[in-house]
Amino acid sequence: MVTATVREWRDEEGWGVLDSPETPGGCWGHYSHIRMKGFRTLSPGQLVELRWEAPGFRQDGYAYRALEITPRDG
Template sequence: MVTATVREWHDEEGWGVLDSPETPGGCWAHYSNIQKPGFRTLSPGQRVDLKWEAPGFLQDGYPYRALSITPRRT
């Protein structure tokens, strides 16, 4: 698991992009990956713990895809 920062989040569509040193170019994320029941949105600049994969194809133009996202406490 790595620490990532939310670059952008599209509330209406339920997806966004996370950045971390291990996911250069961005990690595509969907609200269904957020490990908090009923939690559907993240805020730009928010820090999260991220599990990711490089699936071998681009997801909406991003080389990595989130497997799980856990919002960090501040």
């Protein structure tokens, strides 16, 4: 897991982009990847722990995909 910052999160669509030194250009994440109880959403600028994979470029241009996103306390 690496520390990442939420770049943007689209609540209405349930996905967003996270940035970390290991995922240049951004890592695509979906609300189903978030490890937390209840309504799962993130806020721009929020710090998270990120586990990711590099399956290759998607149509939207992101080469990295989140496998697990854990919001950090504080």
